[in-house]
Amino acid sequence: NDVAVSVSGMEKMVTIEQNLIKTLQAYVEDNEMRVLVIKMKIKEFKEEHNKGLKNVEKYVSNPISSFSLMRRLVFEYNDVLQLIKNSTVQDTINQIEDNMKMENYPNSEDVSEATEGFIKLQSTYKLKPSEIVKGVINGVKYPYRLHSKDLFDIGLYAFSQGHHFYADEWFKASLEQHMMEGGQLLFYNFDKEIILGKAIDNKIAQLDFIQAKEYAFQLIELNKQSSKALETLDKINGFLALNTTPVPSFMFQEPHGSLDDVITGIGCRGEFSKMKRLSPDLTCFYEKKNHPFLKLAPIKVEIINLENPYIIIFHEVISEKEIEVIKNLSKPGLTRAGVCYNDEKATCSLDEKSSHESRSNRKSKLVWLDEKDHEIFSILTQRSEDMTGLSLSTSEEFQVANYGLGGHFAQHKDYFGLPENVEDLDYKTNGNRFATMLFYLSDVEQGGLTIFPQAVIAVKPKKGSCVFWYNMLPNGEGNPKTIHAGCPVLVGNKWVINKWIRANGQMFTKPCPAGYQ
Numbered sequence: 001n002d003v004a005v006s007v008s009g010m011e012k013m014v015t016i017e018q019n020l021i022k023t024l025q026a027y028v029e030d031n032e033m034r035v036l037v038i039k040m041k042i043k044e045f046k047e048e049h050n051k052g053l054k055n056v057e058k059y060v061s062n063p064i065s066s067f068s069l070m071r072r073l074v075f076e077y078n079d080v081l082q083l084i085k086n087s088t089v090q091d092t093i094n095q096i097e098d099n100m101k102m103e104n105y106p107n108s109e110d111v112s113e114a115t116e117g118f119i120k121l122q123s124t125y126k127l128k129p130s131e132i133v134k135g136v137i138n139g140v141k142y143p144y145r146l147h148s149k150d151l152f153d154i155g156l157y158a159f160s161q162g163h164h165f166y167a168d169e170w171f172k173a174s175l176e177q178h179m180m181e182g183g184q185l186l187f188y189n190f191d192k193e194i195i196l197g198k199a200i201d202n203k204i205a206q207l208d209f210i211q212a213k214e215y216a217f218q219l220i221e222l223n224k225q226s227s228k229a230l231e232t233l234d235k236i237n238g239f240l241a242l243n244t245t246p247v248p249s250f251m252f253q254e255p256h257g258s259l260d261d262v263i264t265g266i267g268c269r270g271e272f273s274k275m276k277r278l279s280p281d282l283t284c285f286y287e288k289k290n291h292p293f294l295k296l297a298p299i300k301v302e303i304i305n306l307e308n309p310y311i312i313i314f315h316e317v318i319s320e321k322e323i324e325v326i327k328n329l330s331k332p333g334l335t336r337a338g339v340c341y342n343d344e345k346a347t348c349s350l351d352e353k354s355s356h357e358s359r360s361n362r363k364s365k366l367v368w369l370d371e372k373d374h375e376i377f378s379i380l381t382q383r384s385e386d387m388t389g390l391s392l393s394t395s396e397e398f399q400v401a402n403y404g405l406g407g408h409f410a411q412h413k414d415y416f417g418l419p420e421n422v423e424d425l426d427y428k429t430n431g432n433r434f435a436t437m438l439f440y441l442s443d444v445e446q447g448g449l450t451i452f453p454q455a456v457i458a459v460k461p462k463k464g465s466c467v468f469w470y471n472m473l474p475n476g477e478g479n480p481k482t483i484h485a486g487c488p489v490l491v492g493n494k495w496v497i498n499k500w501i502r503a504n505g506q507m508f509t510k511p512c513p514a515g516y517q
């Protein structure tokens with residue numbers, strides 16, 4: 001279904017919810033009237049009926065009351081029956097079910113994925129569920145809240161994945177929120193006892209018996225008969241009496257993940273951009289030299305890294321209007337991104353493959369567009385040639401991508417691996433992905449940086465700007481220092497365009513910066 005993968009898909013959910021609310025509202029209004037009438041009728045029926053109950057024989061032997069009883073049974077109950085039959089129950093059911101069958105209606109897999117995304121955001125940005133309960137994300141307060149059941153379910157998911165540290169934080173947040181909800185019945189079969197029960201299971205799985213006992217005491221406070229709590233305490237006490245070796249406390253701390261994850265986290269939190277950006281010799285200038293066009297309309301260039309890899313940003317190179325046109329052209333065609341793994345094939349189109357592994361490494365929707373779709377792309381191609389001084393005669397189509405909640409692209413290189421690919425026709429014709437242009441079609445409120453972990457560089461998306469870098473070393477080999485990632489989007493709607501410029505068109509351009517190795 002993949003509706004949650006891009007913000008564009010999520011927007012349609014809002015419309016669907018609006019329909020559902022309208023349907024329910026109409027149902028309630030219609031039935032309020034009916035219920036009111038039926039209530040009055042019940043009152044009337046009961047009054048008469050109670051008279052009959054006092055002395056049944058007397059009641060039915062009086063012509064007035066017996067006639068009235070008969071009339072009630074024949075006509076009045078039928079009226080009520082009609083009233084009930086005419087209700088809109090079936091219509092309401094149909095309308096709700098139709099909405100639920102809509103293309104953009106999420107399913108439980110979407111929820112699982114969004115939950116996974118939430119946990120990814122939590123680990124990357126070190127979010128605290130205790131803050132999220134208050135609507136705070138990374139220090140910024142928003143007017144949105146999750147129910148205790150939502151928080152509990154995120155905890156359950158983390159628990160099922162063995163992320164016990166995170167699960168505990170979510171269970172705690174759920175308990176806190178449950179208190180704030182003041183025991184309102186928002187979901188059936190859900191209460192504080194259930195949260196505490198799972199919090200205990202989770203702590204035991206983590207071997208944190210002390211905290212498990214703490215939760216069990218809370219459970220007993222709530223329900224002195226709780227067999228869950230009593231059994232747990234019994235078992236833990238028995239175990240602790242026999243086994244006195246303390247469990248090392250690192251077991252209960254936040255896990256770090258792989259080295260790549262650690263470095264990605266540092267970069268994505270903006271903790272290494274400073275190192276490069278503060279260097280005094282890296283500045284901005286107006287590019288005038290590549291092309292006569294630039295003498296008339298110089299472009300603002302910001303140098304990010306001069307050598308190995310050469311990375312610059314062109315500022316204000318797409319206008320608001322152009323961005324709107326491109327987004328609108330893209331929306332209907334957006335489909336879930338896959339990724340080529342192990343460089344199976346030089347040119348396997350990036351959206352072809354979608355194994356589960358690739359899906360969790362890349363979460364976005366994309367579409368390929370070019371001159372044939374709209375004239376704006378020929379303008380953009382010309383402008384890109386002017387900006388870079390490169391030939392775009394061998395370049396791929398424009399790849400427009402939109403990221404949803406937690407949308408990201410894990411560390412990867414844009415160039416194709418060698419030598420398996422040299423026989424590939426597209427590779428032979430166009431050559432490798434010599435340079436990348438990454439246009440930002442949006443700002444991103446929080447998260448969503450583009451980072452180059454090996455070069456220790458982070459770039460914050462800026463609407464209308466374009467990052468440019470060479471993927472190749474001067475000797476023509478791929479430069480592993482260009483490995484980069486799109487950080488998970490924390491808050492916002494990230495749109496980018498990739499334009500990959502291939503090597504074979506550069507015969508007559510002078511593309512290489514000074515000969516670093």
Ligand SMILES: O=C(O)CCC(=O)C(=O)O
Pocket residue numbers: 401409414438448449450451484485486487496498
């Ligand atoms: O979204 C980003 O910041 C990076 C995207 C990217 O690297 C890609 O699509 O190849």
Ligand SMILES: [Fe+2]
Pocket residue numbers: 412413414484
């Ligand atoms: Fe990339």
